[in-house]
Structure formats: C-alpha cells, structure tokens
C-alpha cells in the first residue's frame with residue numbers, strides 16, 4: 054500500500070496501514086518529512102516552519118496508544134505558564150495562566166461577575182469536547198447518519214451545532230478583551246467566529262482547561278517520533294520523491310509514477326493537498342470535484358511568516374504572543390470578504406527560545422512572526438518587506454527596545470512558497486475553513502467516488518485543519534482503505 058505525503062496525516066495513515074500487516078511505502082516530494090510542520094536550521098537557530106501550538110494533548114496520546122506507545126517515550130512535553138498572552142496595547146496585556154483559578158481571578162478583574170460565567174462556559178466546552186471526540190471527530194463523515202446516536206441526539210441543544218461562536222460568546226461576555234480571547238481559539242479552524250458553529254468552542258476547553266503544551270526540541274520532535282514509529286512498523290519512507298500520476302485499471306488504482314518509474318500498489322491514501330492530487334494526478338473523469346467546486350469553497354487563510362534570529366533577549370515576549378492591537382473585524386474582512394493585503398493586520402509572534410534553550414544560541418531569541426493573509430493574493434518580495442517593517446515596528450514598540458538592528462538571521466515565507474513546496478491551492482496555509490457549510494459530510498470527502506482503492510486524508514478533508522485533526526484524518530482514511538481492501542478480498546474469495 055502507498056501513502057502520498059509525509060506530513061502528520063501521511064505518517065499517521067502509514068503507521069495504521071503497516072500495523073494492519075501491510076507493506077507500506079510513503080512518498081514525500083520534499084527532502085524532509087513533516088509537510089507544513091517541517092523544520093530548518095540556520096546559524097544555530099532551529100525553526101519550526103508551521104505549527105507551534107500543541108493543543109488537544111489527548112489526541113496525541115490516543116494516536117500513540119493505538120501502537121501501545123505514549124508520547125513521553127519519544128518527546129518531553131512541558132506545559133507553558135502563561136499558556137499565551139494577548140496584547141491589546143503596549144500596556145494592556147492579558148496573560149493566560151495555566152491555573153484555572155488564576156484565570157477566573159483574571160476574568161473577574163476585567164469584568165466583575167464573569168468568573169462564574171467562565172466556569173459554566175468551560176463546563177459546556179468540556180461537554181462538547183467529550184461528545185465531539187467520542188461521537189463525531191473520528192467518523193469518516195460519509196453520511197449524517199453516522200452522527201445519529203443517543204449521546205448526540207440527547208445533547209443536541211447543548212452541543213450548539215447551529216449557533217455561531219460569536220453570538221454565543223457575546224451573549225455571555227461583554228468586555229471586548231474577553232470576547233476576543235474567547236473567540237480566538239476557533240481562528241485555528243481557519244474561519245471567523247461568526248461563521249463557526251459554537252460546537253467548536255470545544256477548542257476553548259483545549260486552550261484554557263487542557264492548557265498549552267510544548268515538546269522540548271520543538272514541534273519537529275513530534276514528526277521525528279512519528280517517523281520512528283512508522284519505520285519501526287516497517288514503513289519504507291522515500292523523501293524527495295514526487296508522485297506525478299496514478300495508473301488506473303478500470304475503477305482501481307494499481308500504480309504511481311515517481312520520476313521515470315511506476316510503482317505498483319493495491320491502495321493509496323493521498324495526503325497532499327486534495328485539489329493538487331485530483332487535478333495533477335488524475336484524469337478529469339476520475340476527480341470528485343471540478344474547478345468550480347474549489348472556487349466556491351471558503352479557504353482558511355494563507356500566511357506571511359518571518360523566521361528571525363535575534364542576537365539578544367527580549368524581556369517582554371512570552372512563548373506565544375498574539376498582537377490583537379488592531380481591529381480583528383477589519384483584518385477578517387480583508388481575508389474573507391474583500392481579499393487584499395491587510396491595512397492594519399493582527400499578527401502572532403512565537404518565541405520558543407523562552408522555553409527551550411536548544412532552539413537558539415545562548416543569549417539569542419528564536420522568533421517566528423506570522424500574519425494571516427487571504428490565499429491567492431499576489432506575493433512579491435517588496436510587499437513582504439513592507440509588512441516586515443510594519444510588524445517589526447509594532448513588536449519593537451511593545452517590547453520597548455530596538456530589535457531590527459539585532460536581527461542576525463531572517464527568512465520570509467508566503468503564498469508562493471506554499472504553492473511551490475506543497476502544491477497548496479492558492480497558497481493556502483491551513484486548508485479549508487471549518488464553517489458550518491464546510492463541516493463533516495459537507496467537506497471534500499475522504500473517498501474517491503470512482504476509484505475504489507483511493508482515499509484522501511489531511512487538512513482539506515475531515516475532520517479539518519490543525520495537527521490533531523490531521524493525525525485523526527490519516528487514521529480514518531487508513532481504516533476506510535483497509536475496510537475496502539478487506540471487503541474486496543472477501544468478495545473475491547466468496
């Protein structure tokens with residue numbers, strides 16, 4: 054069996070297929086594994102290229118437990134305290150403590166009477182998380198009937214599948230800072246809080262109750278762990294190998310083209326970007342979706358990223374820093390409604406050297422600056438520089454000290470890099486937005502409807518964008534392919 058793509062979804066799928074006793078080969082076009090979670094080193098700095106927030110630790114445990122393993126056998130997790138800070142102005146900063154009691158006190162300080170409301174909100178979010186994990190997220194989403202069970206039916210009202218997050222949050226909290234904080238976790242789903250069902254406030258449970266974690270050595274440690282696991286199960290990994298087409302025989306795929314070679318296969322989980330796999334590897338008549346379908350989807354944002362090495366310490370930064378010192382609504386409008394380079398963007402700064410001395414030379418900081426951006430915009434070096442200056446000025450203003458003259462290493466990454474490195478449709482960073490109209494059965498389906506042994510996985514299909522969903526997606530796709538292959542074998546024998 055074959056897996057296309059060596060990110061979280063591909064490594065997950067490969068391990069599940071190998072565990073079932075199959076000989077598995079994984080092909081990754083880039084020279085290193087990890088996909089959007091690759092790493093690179095330069096001048097003594099080790100940069101995680103994509104994900105930096107480790108939320109939903111139970112999903113990672115659940116993944117490794119399927120192989121009788123635990124994350125602690127591979128990497129050392131630490132809980133961040135504060136989990137993150139939200140910067141509303143140079144002297145207006147909300148720090149999110151690891152302790153819930155401290156968080157309740159902080160809410161009470163900002164909005165008297167809000168602590169008991171937060172308790173109730175988090176109890177409801179915990180309920181949504183539990184039902185979501187037990188009864189929804191691990192489903193292939195081929196039919197709504199999969200979600201019909203006692204737990205979901207009995208709790209339908211409390212799950213809030215049709216109330217937008219923003220309406221729900223704003224009915225409870227009034228202070229704009231608390232509203233922004235409570236709406237922030239769903240931005241990970243690539244959509245605005247006004248477009249996402251309040252069911253997804255399960256993310257708040259993860260952010261505020263489970264806490265924000267960090268694997269020492271960086272997020273790349275998780276990829277290394279998954280690589281070790283896959284290899285131990287017998288998966289053959291081929292990096293620097295792009296698949297350029299699939300060989301079909303009737304309604305089956307029986308081979309893949311890698312360079313000049315055709316490699317035989319009896320089944321594929323394809324985890325490269327869905328649109329690329331369909332358009333570049335399959336004839337039009339075998340694709341699930343045409344171009345107009347993709348044009349009609351709401352994509353999660355792309356991003357402009359700067360990886361910076363700074364040769365001094367920056368006292369005011371924490372590990373995770375959200376610069377919410379501009380209008381979220383206006384920035385969102387410039388991503389989703391009138392796509393354009395933003396006039397006054399929000400942005401995020403990760404400084405993992407606050408926690409982990411191994412990612413920067415002594416006395417230096419490892420900085421990752423990210424600005425969300427509409428996919429498909431024209432991406433030119435001069436434009437990137439305009440935003441570098443803008444974000445740098447705001448970071449310097451908050452830190453109260455010059456930073457630009459101390460930047461000893463700088464690399465930018467944006468839309469055209471996502472296209473070149475991952476064949477990302479319009480250079481998207483996070484896949485499809487998890488809006489109500491693009492949830493579960495309404496997402497691009499896991500299975501190719503015309504080719505019996507081709508399944509898709511990853512952030513463009515179910516359950517959605519993010520590292521934990523990618524792990525789950527790989528697993529579900531592998532299980533569905535195994536089911537299909539076993540069924541065909543049974544039919545042949547009978």
Ligand SMILES: Cc1cc2nc3c(=O)[nH]c(=O)nc-3n(C[C@H](O)[C@H](O)[C@H](O)COP(=O)(O)OP(=O)(O)OC[C@H]3O[C@@H](n4cnc5c(N)ncnc54)[C@H](O)[C@@H]3O)c2cc1C
Pocket residue numbers: 057058059060061062063080081082083087088089090102103104105106107108294295296297324325326329356358423474475476482483484510511512513517518519520521523
């Ligand atoms: C900047 C950024 C920040 C993020 N931050 C977070 C975060 O903090 N927390 C979080 O949980 N999530 C975060 N995410 C999202 C998360 O990283 C992704 O959802 C997840 O890594 C996607 O994994 P995947 O396996 O679905 O896709 P990918 O990682 O894209 O893997 C697909 C792989 O397929 C390969 N491929 C494509 N076509 C071919 C081909 N023809 N032949 C061979 N190989 C091919 C690609 O090269 C790629 O390696 C972030 C993403 C980005 C980009």
